[in-house]
Amino acid sequence: MSPTMNSAQQRQRAKDDYDAFLATCPSRQLLDRISDKWITLVLSALEDGSLRYSELARQIAGVSQKMLTQSLRNLERDGLISRTVTASVPVRVDYEMTELGQSLFGIVLQLKQWAESNMNVIISHRDEFDSRN
Amino acid sequence: MSPTMNSAQQRQRAKDDYDAFLATCPSRQLLDRISDKWITLVLSALEDGSLRYSELARQIAGVSQKMLTQSLRNLERDGLISRTVTASVPVRVDYEMTELGQSLFGIVLQLKQWAESNMNVIISHRDEFDSRN
DNA sequence: CGGAATCCACTTTGATACTG
DNA sequence: CAGTATCAAAGTGGATTCCG
Numbered sequence: 001m002s003p004t005m006n007s008a009q010q011r012q013r014a015k016d017d018y019d020a021f022l023a024t025c026p027s028r029q030l031l032d033r034i035s036d037k038w039i040t041l042v043l044s045a046l047e048d049g050s051l052r053y054s055e056l057a058r059q060i061a062g063v064s065q066k067m068l069t070q071s072l073r074n075l076e077r078d079g080l081i082s083r084t085v086t087a088s089v090p091v092r093v094d095y096e097m098t099e100l101g102q103s104l105f106g107i108v109l110q111l112k113q114w115a116e117s118n119m120n121v122i123i124s125h126r127d128e129f130d131s132r133n
Numbered sequence: 134m135s136p137t138m139n140s141a142q143q144r145q146r147a148k149d150d151y152d153a154f155l156a157t158c159p160s161r162q163l164l165d166r167i168s169d170k171w172i173t174l175v176l177s178a179l180e181d182g183s184l185r186y187s188e189l190a191r192q193i194a195g196v197s198q199k200m201l202t203q204s205l206r207n208l209e210r211d212g213l214i215s216r217t218v219t220a221s222v223p224v225r226v227d228y229e230m231t232e233l234g235q236s237l238f239g240i241v242l243q244l245k246q247w248a249e250s251n252m253n254v255i256i257s258h259r260d261e262f263d264s265r266n
Numbered sequence: 267c268g269g270a271a272t273c274c275a276c277t278t279t280g281a282t283a284c285t286g
Numbered sequence: 287c288a289g290t291a292t293c294a295a296a297g298t299g300g301a302t303t304c305c306g
Contacts, residue, residue, distance in 0.1 A: 018249040021174065023195025030255060031248040032170045037161070040168055041154065053288050062156025064280050069289065079258030090287040091286085100254065107243045114240055115164040116151040121233065122163060125212030186268055197300050202269065223267040224306085 033078075038063060038071040040108040043101060046081065047109070050096035080104060166211075171196060171204040173241040176234060179214065180242070183229035213237060 018027040033039070038060070045051060045059045057068055072095060075081040080101035086092040097105055151160040166172070171193070178184060178192045190201055205228060208214040213234035219225040230238055 018252045020245050020248055021178070021192055021194060026256070027248045027252045028170070028195075030252055031173060031245055034244060034248060035168045035170045035173055037165045037168045040164060045154070057288095059154055061154060062161075065289070066281090067279070070279095077259055077262040078255045079262075085288095088287095091289095093288060100251065100258075103251075104247060107240065107247055110240045111167060111244070112153050112160075112164055114237060115153055115160045115167060118233065118236075119151045119160045119163055122211045123159070125233075126210055129210040129212075190268095198269075199301090200299065203299095218268095221267095224269095226268060 033074065034104060034108070036071070038067050039075065040112055042068070042071050042075060042095075043080070043097065043105045043108050044112050046095060046097045046101075047105065050084070050094040053093050053095070056095065075101065166207065167237060167241070169204070171200050172208065173245055175201070175204050175208060176213070176230065176238045176241050177245050179228060179230045179234075180238065183217070183227040186226050186228070189228065208234065 019025050020027045020031045022028065041060045041063070042056065045056055051059070053068070053072075056072075057063060057065070060068065072081065072083070076083050076095075079098055081095050081097055084094045084096070086094070152158050153160045153164045155161065174193045174196070175189065178189055184192070186201075186205075189205075190196060190198070193201065205214065205216070209216050209228075212231055214228050214230055217227045217229070219227070
Protein backbone atom coordinates (compact mmCIF):
# COMPACT_ATOMS: atom_id res chain seq x y z
CA MET A 1 0.00 0.00 0.00
CA SER A 2 1.39 3.37 -1.01
CA PRO A 3 2.43 5.66 1.86
CA THR A 4 0.80 8.55 0.00
CA MET A 5 -2.62 6.92 0.23
CA ASN A 6 -4.89 8.76 2.66
CA SER A 7 -7.29 7.02 5.00
CA ALA A 8 -10.31 7.55 2.78
CA GLN A 9 -8.46 5.92 -0.08
CA GLN A 10 -7.42 3.09 2.18
CA ARG A 11 -11.01 2.44 3.14
CA GLN A 12 -11.98 2.45 -0.50
CA ARG A 13 -9.20 0.04 -1.30
CA ALA A 14 -10.20 -2.21 1.56
CA LYS A 15 -13.72 -2.27 0.22
CA ASP A 16 -12.41 -3.34 -3.13
CA ASP A 17 -10.07 -5.98 -1.81
CA TYR A 18 -12.45 -8.01 0.31
CA ASP A 19 -15.08 -10.12 -1.36
CA ALA A 20 -17.29 -12.45 0.66
CA PHE A 21 -18.10 -14.42 -2.49
CA LEU A 22 -14.59 -15.82 -2.29
CA ALA A 23 -14.33 -18.84 -0.02
CA THR A 24 -10.95 -17.94 1.44
CA CYS A 25 -11.55 -14.22 1.87
CA PRO A 26 -11.47 -13.19 5.54
CA SER A 27 -14.70 -11.28 5.03
CA ARG A 28 -16.43 -14.60 4.36
CA GLN A 29 -15.61 -15.68 7.91
CA LEU A 30 -16.62 -12.31 9.26
CA LEU A 31 -19.94 -12.56 7.44
CA ASP A 32 -20.40 -15.96 9.01
CA ARG A 33 -19.75 -14.55 12.45
CA ILE A 34 -22.16 -11.64 12.17
CA SER A 35 -24.82 -13.72 10.44
CA ASP A 36 -25.79 -15.10 13.79
CA LYS A 37 -28.99 -15.06 15.77
CA TRP A 38 -27.29 -14.36 19.10
CA ILE A 39 -25.09 -11.60 17.72
CA THR A 40 -28.16 -9.91 16.31
CA LEU A 41 -30.10 -10.25 19.55
CA VAL A 42 -27.23 -9.05 21.76
CA LEU A 43 -26.67 -5.93 19.68
CA SER A 44 -30.40 -5.30 19.49
CA ALA A 45 -30.68 -5.59 23.25
CA LEU A 46 -28.00 -2.95 23.70
CA GLU A 47 -29.96 -0.42 21.65
CA ASP A 48 -30.77 1.91 24.54
CA GLY A 49 -27.40 1.85 26.25
CA SER A 50 -25.37 -0.41 28.46
CA LEU A 51 -26.74 -3.52 30.13
CA ARG A 52 -25.41 -5.89 32.74
CA TYR A 53 -24.76 -9.53 31.98
CA SER A 54 -27.85 -10.65 33.86
CA GLU A 55 -30.00 -8.05 32.15
CA LEU A 56 -28.88 -9.28 28.77
CA ALA A 57 -29.60 -12.86 29.78
CA ARG A 58 -33.09 -11.90 30.84
CA GLN A 59 -33.92 -9.89 27.75
CA ILE A 60 -32.63 -12.51 25.34
CA ALA A 61 -34.91 -15.28 26.50
CA GLY A 62 -33.64 -18.81 26.11
CA VAL A 63 -29.99 -17.97 25.59
CA SER A 64 -27.63 -20.21 27.53
CA GLN A 65 -24.83 -18.76 29.65
CA LYS A 66 -22.35 -20.35 27.32
CA MET A 67 -23.73 -18.81 24.14
CA LEU A 68 -24.25 -15.43 25.74
CA THR A 69 -20.72 -15.32 27.10
CA GLN A 70 -19.27 -16.57 23.85
CA SER A 71 -21.16 -13.98 21.83
CA LEU A 72 -20.12 -11.21 24.18
CA ARG A 73 -16.46 -12.25 24.00
CA ASN A 74 -16.50 -12.34 20.23
CA LEU A 75 -18.21 -8.98 20.01
CA GLU A 76 -15.70 -7.53 22.44
CA ARG A 77 -12.74 -8.98 20.60
CA ASP A 78 -13.97 -7.55 17.31
CA GLY A 79 -14.38 -4.15 18.92
CA LEU A 80 -18.16 -4.02 18.60
CA ILE A 81 -18.91 -3.78 22.30
CA SER A 82 -17.01 -2.63 25.37
CA ARG A 83 -16.91 -4.49 28.66
CA THR A 84 -16.69 -2.56 31.91
CA VAL A 85 -16.05 -4.27 35.22
CA THR A 86 -16.98 -2.52 38.45
CA ALA A 87 -15.09 -4.12 41.32
CA SER A 88 -17.84 -4.20 43.90
CA VAL A 89 -19.29 -7.09 45.88
CA PRO A 90 -20.80 -8.70 44.01
CA VAL A 91 -18.96 -7.64 40.89
CA ARG A 92 -20.84 -5.71 38.24
CA VAL A 93 -20.14 -6.02 34.52
CA ASP A 94 -21.66 -3.73 31.94
CA TYR A 95 -21.68 -4.09 28.19
CA GLU A 96 -22.14 -1.27 25.75
CA MET A 97 -21.92 -0.88 22.00
CA THR A 98 -18.97 0.93 20.52
CA GLU A 99 -19.36 3.23 17.55
CA LEU A 100 -18.37 0.36 15.30
CA GLY A 101 -20.91 -1.85 17.01
CA GLN A 102 -23.61 0.71 16.42
CA SER A 103 -22.90 0.70 12.70
CA LEU A 104 -23.58 -3.03 12.64
CA PHE A 105 -26.52 -2.62 14.99
CA GLY A 106 -28.22 -0.44 12.39
CA ILE A 107 -28.19 -3.41 10.03
CA VAL A 108 -28.99 -6.34 12.31
CA LEU A 109 -31.90 -4.45 13.85
CA GLN A 110 -33.41 -4.28 10.36
CA LEU A 111 -32.93 -8.03 10.14
CA LYS A 112 -34.73 -8.63 13.42
CA GLN A 113 -37.55 -6.28 12.48
CA TRP A 114 -37.85 -7.84 9.04
CA ALA A 115 -38.34 -11.24 10.66
CA GLU A 116 -40.98 -9.87 13.00
CA SER A 117 -42.78 -7.93 10.28
CA ASN A 118 -42.84 -10.66 7.65
CA MET A 119 -43.56 -13.68 9.81
CA ASN A 120 -47.20 -13.84 8.78
CA VAL A 121 -46.66 -13.68 5.04
CA ILE A 122 -43.89 -16.25 5.27
CA ILE A 123 -46.10 -18.63 7.20
CA SER A 124 -48.66 -18.41 4.41
CA HIS A 125 -45.96 -19.04 1.79
CA ARG A 126 -44.84 -22.11 3.69
CA ASP A 127 -48.37 -23.42 3.93
CA GLU A 128 -48.85 -22.97 0.22
CA PHE A 129 -45.51 -24.58 -0.63
CA ASP A 130 -46.13 -27.54 1.64
CA SER A 131 -49.62 -28.15 0.27
CA ARG A 132 -48.23 -28.17 -3.27
CA ASN A 133 -45.61 -30.73 -2.35
CA MET B 134 -58.58 -11.04 14.58
CA SER B 135 -61.48 -8.71 13.78
CA PRO B 136 -62.96 -9.04 10.29
CA THR B 137 -63.14 -5.27 10.09
CA MET B 138 -59.37 -4.98 10.31
CA ASN B 139 -57.83 -3.94 7.01
CA SER B 140 -54.55 -5.31 5.69
CA ALA B 141 -52.53 -2.33 6.85
CA GLN B 142 -53.85 -2.81 10.35
CA GLN B 143 -53.10 -6.50 10.14
CA ARG B 144 -49.51 -5.76 9.25
CA GLN B 145 -49.26 -3.37 12.12
CA ARG B 146 -50.71 -5.95 14.43
CA ALA B 147 -48.28 -8.57 13.14
CA LYS B 148 -45.41 -6.24 13.86
CA ASP B 149 -46.61 -5.83 17.40
CA ASP B 150 -47.28 -9.49 18.02
CA TYR B 151 -43.98 -11.03 17.02
CA ASP B 152 -40.92 -10.51 19.18
CA ALA B 153 -37.66 -12.28 18.41
CA PHE B 154 -36.48 -11.68 21.98
CA LEU B 155 -38.95 -14.37 23.05
CA ALA B 156 -37.53 -17.87 22.79
CA THR B 157 -40.70 -19.51 21.53
CA CYS B 158 -41.77 -16.77 19.13
CA PRO B 159 -41.81 -17.99 15.51
CA SER B 160 -39.87 -14.90 14.49
CA ARG B 161 -36.96 -16.19 16.58
CA GLN B 162 -36.72 -19.21 14.29
CA LEU B 163 -37.13 -17.02 11.23
CA LEU B 164 -34.33 -14.76 12.44
CA ASP B 165 -32.19 -17.85 12.86
CA ARG B 166 -32.93 -18.92 9.31
CA ILE B 167 -32.13 -15.60 7.68
CA SER B 168 -29.09 -15.00 9.88
CA ASP B 169 -27.16 -17.31 7.66
CA LYS B 170 -24.08 -16.89 5.53
CA TRP B 171 -25.45 -18.91 2.61
CA ILE B 172 -28.81 -17.15 2.60
CA THR B 173 -27.02 -13.82 2.47
CA LEU B 174 -24.73 -14.91 -0.33
CA VAL B 175 -27.49 -16.49 -2.43
CA LEU B 176 -29.66 -13.39 -2.25
CA SER B 177 -26.67 -11.17 -2.94
CA ALA B 178 -25.79 -13.25 -5.97
CA LEU B 179 -29.27 -12.77 -7.40
CA GLU B 180 -28.93 -8.99 -7.29
CA ASP B 181 -28.85 -8.47 -11.06
CA GLY B 182 -31.58 -10.93 -12.00
CA SER B 183 -32.07 -14.65 -12.39
CA LEU B 184 -29.25 -17.16 -12.32
CA ARG B 185 -29.01 -20.85 -13.05
CA TYR B 186 -28.08 -23.35 -10.38
CA SER B 187 -24.59 -23.80 -11.79
CA GLU B 188 -24.08 -20.06 -12.05
CA LEU B 189 -24.99 -19.65 -8.39
CA ALA B 190 -22.62 -22.45 -7.44
CA ARG B 191 -19.81 -20.75 -9.32
CA GLN B 192 -20.38 -17.30 -7.92
CA ILE B 193 -20.70 -18.49 -4.33
CA ALA B 194 -17.29 -20.09 -4.14
CA GLY B 195 -16.91 -22.97 -1.76
CA VAL B 196 -20.59 -23.74 -1.28
CA SER B 197 -21.42 -27.43 -1.37
CA GLN B 198 -24.28 -28.77 -3.48
CA LYS B 199 -26.06 -29.74 -0.33
CA MET B 200 -25.96 -26.32 1.28
CA LEU B 201 -26.77 -24.51 -1.95
CA THR B 202 -29.76 -26.74 -2.64
CA GLN B 203 -30.92 -26.55 0.94
CA SER B 204 -30.67 -22.77 0.97
CA LEU B 205 -32.52 -22.48 -2.33
CA ARG B 206 -35.31 -24.78 -1.12
CA ASN B 207 -35.75 -22.82 2.09
CA LEU B 208 -35.75 -19.52 0.23
CA GLU B 209 -38.30 -20.88 -2.23
CA ARG B 210 -40.52 -22.28 0.49
CA ASP B 211 -40.50 -18.96 2.31
CA GLY B 212 -41.45 -17.16 -0.89
CA LEU B 213 -38.21 -15.22 -1.21
CA ILE B 214 -37.13 -16.66 -4.54
CA SER B 215 -38.90 -18.30 -7.46
CA ARG B 216 -37.73 -21.42 -9.22
CA THR B 217 -38.32 -21.86 -12.94
CA VAL B 218 -37.69 -25.14 -14.70
CA THR B 219 -37.19 -25.20 -18.46
CA ALA B 220 -37.77 -28.71 -19.73
CA SER B 221 -34.95 -28.98 -22.20
CA VAL B 222 -32.12 -31.49 -22.46
CA PRO B 223 -30.33 -30.97 -20.27
CA VAL B 224 -32.85 -29.32 -17.99
CA ARG B 225 -32.37 -25.68 -17.10
CA VAL B 226 -33.38 -24.23 -13.73
CA ASP B 227 -33.40 -20.52 -13.01
CA TYR B 228 -33.75 -18.77 -9.67
CA GLU B 229 -34.92 -15.22 -9.21
CA MET B 230 -35.79 -13.07 -6.23
CA THR B 231 -39.42 -12.30 -5.55
CA GLU B 232 -40.50 -8.91 -4.32
CA LEU B 233 -40.41 -10.22 -0.78
CA GLY B 234 -36.93 -11.58 -1.38
CA GLN B 235 -35.76 -8.22 -2.61
CA SER B 236 -36.90 -6.59 0.60
CA LEU B 237 -34.64 -8.95 2.54
CA PHE B 238 -31.91 -8.58 -0.07
CA GLY B 239 -31.71 -4.88 0.75
CA ILE B 240 -30.75 -5.81 4.28
CA VAL B 241 -28.43 -8.77 3.81
CA LEU B 242 -26.50 -6.92 1.14
CA GLN B 243 -25.71 -4.30 3.77
CA LEU B 244 -24.49 -7.10 6.00
CA LYS B 245 -22.18 -8.46 3.31
CA GLN B 246 -20.86 -5.01 2.48
CA TRP B 247 -20.37 -4.20 6.15
CA ALA B 248 -18.21 -7.30 6.52
CA GLU B 249 -16.15 -6.36 3.48
CA SER B 250 -15.79 -2.74 4.50
CA ASN B 251 -14.88 -3.31 8.14
CA MET B 252 -12.61 -6.32 7.83
CA ASN B 253 -9.46 -4.27 8.27
CA VAL B 254 -10.52 -2.43 11.40
CA ILE B 255 -11.80 -5.65 12.94
CA ILE B 256 -8.52 -7.41 12.27
CA SER B 257 -6.73 -4.64 14.14
CA HIS B 258 -9.19 -4.91 17.03
CA ARG B 259 -8.55 -8.64 17.23
CA ASP B 260 -4.82 -8.14 17.22
CA GLU B 261 -5.10 -5.66 20.03
CA PHE B 262 -7.44 -7.85 22.05
CA ASP B 263 -5.28 -10.93 21.63
CA SER B 264 -2.11 -9.10 22.62
CA ARG B 265 -3.79 -7.83 25.78
CA ASN B 266 -4.87 -11.36 26.73
C1' DC C 267 -27.67 -30.23 -15.66
C1' DG C 268 -29.66 -30.12 -11.35
C1' DG C 269 -30.47 -32.22 -8.10
C1' DA C 270 -31.72 -36.21 -4.07
C1' DA C 271 -29.98 -39.46 -0.72
C1' DT C 272 -26.77 -41.37 2.33
C1' DC C 273 -23.01 -41.53 5.47
C1' DC C 274 -20.21 -39.56 8.79
C1' DA C 275 -16.73 -36.18 10.80
C1' DC C 276 -16.83 -32.22 12.90
C1' DT C 277 -18.80 -28.32 15.17
C1' DT C 278 -22.15 -26.22 17.80
C1' DT C 279 -24.96 -26.01 21.50
C1' DG C 280 -27.26 -26.94 25.91
C1' DA C 281 -27.32 -28.78 30.75
C1' DT C 282 -24.97 -29.23 34.66
C1' DA C 283 -21.74 -28.35 38.11
C1' DC C 284 -18.43 -25.41 40.07
C1' DT C 285 -15.89 -20.73 41.31
C1' DG C 286 -13.76 -15.91 42.36
C1' DC D 287 -23.09 -11.75 39.99
C1' DA D 288 -20.72 -13.18 36.24
C1' DG D 289 -18.75 -16.13 34.67
C1' DT D 290 -15.60 -21.02 33.59
C1' DA D 291 -15.24 -26.08 32.80
C1' DT D 292 -16.93 -30.24 31.26
C1' DC D 293 -19.51 -33.57 28.92
C1' DA D 294 -23.17 -35.32 26.18
C1' DA D 295 -26.53 -34.38 22.61
C1' DA D 296 -27.85 -32.37 18.70
C1' DG D 297 -27.14 -30.14 14.51
C1' DT D 298 -24.29 -28.75 10.53
C1' DG D 299 -21.92 -29.31 6.65
C1' DG D 300 -19.02 -31.91 3.28
C1' DA D 301 -17.89 -35.90 0.35
C1' DT D 302 -19.70 -39.32 -2.18
C1' DT D 303 -22.90 -41.81 -4.92
C1' DC D 304 -26.76 -42.20 -7.78
C1' DC D 305 -30.75 -40.50 -10.76
C1' DG D 306 -34.26 -38.23 -14.27
